[in-house]
Amino acid sequence: MSNQAIPDLTPPGFTRSVDHGRVHSLHYPDGTIRIRHECHRPRDGRTLIHAPTLTIPGHVVVSTAPVTISPSILCEDxxxxxFLSDGIWRDC
Structure with a gap:
């Protein structure tokens, strides 16, 4: 069995990364926020580091310090x- 690194598909260019435990919020200069996490994709059996963009409108950045985003966040992969509230990730 090979011990290959998990591919990191996080787009470059973020200016701030905040560790929330299971996820990181990545903040881009244009206001985009992505939720970086280890993604175990059942559709193809791959595990990768993935940072999907929050859907704005749809998600509201309530606070950036500590990071609070509403409503809940779902990775479709x-x-x-x-929920990301008061800088802490809480699984549903």
């Missing part, structure tokens, strides 16, 4: 689902 792996099913990661939770």
């Amino acid at each position: 792996c099913g990661l689902h939770g």
